[in-house]
Amino acid sequence: ETGVTQTPRHLVMGMTNKKSLKCEQHLGHNAMYWYKQSAKKPLELMFVYSLEERVENNSVPSRFSPECPNSSHLFLHLHTLQPEDSALYLCASSQESVRGGIDEQFFGPGTRLTVL
Amino acid sequence: DAKTTQPPSMDCAEGRAANLPCNHSTISGNEYVYWYRQIHSQGPQYIIHGLKNNETNEMASLIITEDRKSSTLILPHATLRDTAVYYCIVGPRGYQKVTFGIGTKLQVIP
Numbered sequence: 158e159t160g161v162t163q164t165p166r167h168l169v170m171g172m173t174n175k176k177s178l179k180c181e182q183h184l185g186h187n188a189m190y191w192y193k194q195s196a197k198k199p200l201e202l203m204f205v206y207s208l209e210e211r212v213e214n215n216s217v218p219s220r221f222s223p224e225c226p227n228s229s230h231l232f233l234h235l236h237t238l239q240p241e242d243s244a245l246y247l248c249a250s251s252q253e254s255v256r257g258g259i260d261e262q263f264f265g266p267g268t269r270l271t272v273l
Numbered sequence: 274d275a276k277t278t279q280p281p282s283m284d285c286a287e288g289r290a291a292n293l294p295c296n297h298s299t300i301s302g303n304e305y306v307y308w309y310r311q312i313h314s315q316g317p318q319y320i321i322h323g324l325k326n327n328e329t330n331e332m333a334s335l336i337i338t339e340d341r342k343s344s345t346l347i348l349p350h351a352t353l354r355d356t357a358v359y360y361c362i363v364g365p366r367g368y369q370k371v372t373f374g375i376g377t378k379l380q381v382i383p
Contacts, residue, residue, distance in 0.1 A: 159316065200317070200373040247316050261307070264316030 160184040161265035163248050169271045172238060178268045180231040180248030189231040190262065191223060192247040200247065206231060207253055238272045245269055277361045282378040285355075291348040293377050295361030298342040303365045306337060308346045309373070310357040317360065317373070320346065351381045 160183045170176050182189065191203040205213035206225040220242075222234040231248055249262040278296040285291040297306065307322040321328055321335045323344075328335045334347040348355055360376040 159318070161316075199375055202372070245314070249316070261309075261319035261322065262317075264318065267314075267316050269314075 159263045159265065161248060161250055161263050163246075163265035163268050165268060166266065167269045167271075169273065170235070170238065171273050172240070174238075175234070175236040177235065178233040178246055178248075178270075180233075180265055182229055182231075182248075182250035182263070182265075184250055184252070184263060186250035186252045186263070187228050188251045188253045189225060189228075190249040190251075191231065191233055192249065192264075194245040194247060194267070195241075196244075204233075235270075238270075240272050243270055243272045277363055277374060279359070279361050279374065279377045281375060282380070284380045284382055285348075285351045287353060287381050287383050288350055291351040291355065291379055291381070293346040293348075293359050293361075293379065294343065295346070296343045297361070297363045300341050300363050304363045305366055306335065306341075306344050307362045307364070308333070308335065309360045309362065310355075311360070311376070312354075312357040320359075351379075353381050353383065355379065356381045 162181050164179045168176060188207045190205050192200045193203055194200045202215050203217045204223045209225050209228055220237050224232040245267045247267045248265040251262045305322050305324050308320040309317040310320055311317040320332050321330055323335045323337055325337055325341055335344060337344045356379060358376040358378050360373050
C-alpha cells in the first residue's frame with residue numbers, strides 16, 4: 158500500500174460513454190499527477206496539479222479532462238474515447254516544499270481501461 | 274533534462290546481487306539520479322535517489338561515479354519479488370515532470 162488509491166481498478170467503456178477515474182491520496186501531499194501507460198510504451202505524463210492548480214498539460218486531447226477539487230482527490234473525466242486510449246492510467250502524488258524540492262512520487266495501482 | 278541509457282534486460286540468480294547500470298553522460302550539476310521500479314501491472318515504486326554521494330536504504334544501494342556520468346543500482350540479495358522493470362531517471366530536485374524511459378527488465382531466476 159502506497160497511500161494512493163485508485164478506483165475503479167478495471168473499466169470497460171464504449172466510445173460514446175462518459176466515465177470518470179478517481180484517485181485519492183492519504184499522504185498529505187500537495188501535488189498530484191496523471192500518467193498513461195500503453196502496452197510496451199514508457200509512462201507518459203498527462204497532467205500535473207500542484208496546490209490544486211494545473212501546472213502541466215502535456216498536449217493531452219480534450220476528451221481527457223482532469224479535475225482536482227482538493228489536495229487529496231484527483232479525477233480524470235473521460236468522454237468519447239477511442240480504442241487507442243486503452244491503457245493503464247496511473248495516479249501519483251508527491252510533496253513539494255515551499256523551498257522547492259521533491260524526492261519521490263508515490264503511485265497508485267492504476268486503472269486498466271479498455272475502450273471498445 | 275539529461276537522458277539516460279539502460280540495458281533493456283538483465284537476468285540475476287536469486288540470492289545474488291543485482292547490479293543495474295545507467296548512463297547519464299549529459300547530467301548537469303543540479304540534477305539528481307532517481308531509481309524507480311515497476312512490478313508487472315502495478316504502479317511504479319520509488320527506490321532511491323542521490324546527487325553525488327553513494328546512498329543506501331533498506332531496499333538498495335546507489336553508486337554514482339565520481340564524474341556523475343553513470344550510476345549503478347545494487348539490490349544486494351535479489352529475490353523473485355524483485356523481478357520488475359527498473360527505471361533510472363535524472364532531473365533537478367523539485368522536478369515534477371518525471372520522464373520514464375523504457376527501463377531495464379530484471380528477471381530474477383530461481
